[in-house]
Amino acid sequence: MGQIKAVLCGYYGKGNGGDEALLASLLQMLPESVTPLVLSGNPAQTRKRYTVQSGDRMSALRVLKAMRHSDVFIWGGGSLIQDATSARSPLYYSGLMGLAQQLGLKTIAWAQGVGPLKRPLTRWLARQSFTSCTAVSVRDQGSAAILGNWQIPFTLAPDPVWALDSLPVKGLWDLPAPRVAVTLRSHSSLTPIRLGNLTRALVDFQKATGTCILLVPFQASQDLRIAESISSQLTGPHQIFLLEDPRELKGLFRGVEMAIGMRYHSLIMAAAQECRCFALSYDPKVSNLMSELNLPGWDLAQLPDDPNIISQTWLEHYVNGNPLTGDQVQSLVDRALMHQELLREFVSKLI
The missing domain is CATH 3.40.50.2000 (Glycogen Phosphorylase B;)
Incomplete structure (x- = not known):
């Protein structure tokens, strides 16, 4: 053909x-x-x-x-x-x-x-x-x-983004370390009260750890307002990263110690770069990913009402939590390439 x-x-x-x-x-x-x-x-x-x-x-x-x-x-x-x-x-x-x-x-x-x-x-x-x-x-x-x-x-096979190439992010390494990335999105389960509790918890978490907070909107139309709201409350080093190239989005997590995320692909990208991950689930796909990878986190509907409990839980995971190992990540990448093999087999029959 x-x-x-x-x-x-x-x-x-x-x-x-x-x-x-x-x-x-x-x-x-x-x-x-x-x-x-x-x-x-x-x-x-x-x-x-x-x-x-x-x-x-x-x-x-x-x-x-x-x-x-x-x-x-x-x-x-x-x-x-x-x-x-x-x-x-x-x-x-x-x-x-x-x-x-x-x-x-x-x-x-x-x-x-x-x-x-x-x-x-x-x-x-x-x-x-x-x-x-x-x-x-x-x-x-x-x-x-x-x-x-x-x-x-x-x-x-696992999501193809496990196998996506990544690119370095300009200016990331100029920011103080250690760094923690946060990816929240607009959703009915993220009520103003819950967002307020998460923001207060993040302020306390940053004071306890001295981390630089990276706020990463995955979809500006839904996420940027939330990132700006959190940014206005943080007292330590922080930056909003609006990245359009998805390979840079993935590359961002290479310079991050821990990721706190609602976004499904933010958790995959972070886990693929061997970050500690803490999930906030708004959708069955996030809950399923938590189960498959044994990620800690909460369904937003069960988020604690006390910001101190939230921040202490994050602090415990930051200090004692474990990211996926290199071997675990490589296994997921290798299996994600089954999506590529399906394409190759399909196309070979057409040629």
Whole structure:
């Protein structure tokens, strides 16, 4: 077949560091025989950042044209097929998958995090979409269980971001050490009272440890306001890092002793750089990651009301907690590359 043209579809170009990390991982893992076109919320930015072709994800004409000139549709990765927030996400992505299949493209559901699916319609759409895929890979046991119940073949491997290359961050090493990174996001479970308690706990934690606090918004539209609110209360050294390149986001954690995170991919990036991690879960995917990696943390709904308990718990983990070992990280990286192997095997059958 020669050079293969592939449309890449995900929550790309929307300013979310985790989804950008998935795109960067996918582009890193694509065989050289594949020419990608990325459907993006910001095509110009995507073209510039990754030097790839890109089109507007919301332009029906652009999407249709891209599919008609392509051989493969890659649907990945992350929590695209879930209706916890609304039914729009699974309807959009299932609709694109259905269109690609009607046009005769080979389809891959890649590194998926499936669910929650609470509505009968979205469950039915998801099952139909995955059933018709040529190949499927998932990133967690919960997703594997759903597809297993639907009797859909799949490959299970850790999130591809474990294997994402990292880049150094300018100015990071000029900041005083030790450093602790904090990644909070806007969510209904992070109420003003809980944010206030976390902020007071962080102020006390910093005074006790003398650490430099790095506030890391993964999605500026949701996270920056929270980072600025915390920054205004801290009395010790601190800095807000707004990083657009996901490889730099991952590289940031190389210079960090401990990470306190809500963001799923912030915890993966930090653990991959052998940081101590403390999770604040707002979503089943974070809770599942805590279980799989044996990470300490709280579900935000069960966050202690006393800031002193929070800060003392963080202090205990900072002093006595253990990061993943190098061997553990390498094992996760090696298994994450199974997503790359799936792509290679798929493409080899087309050439």
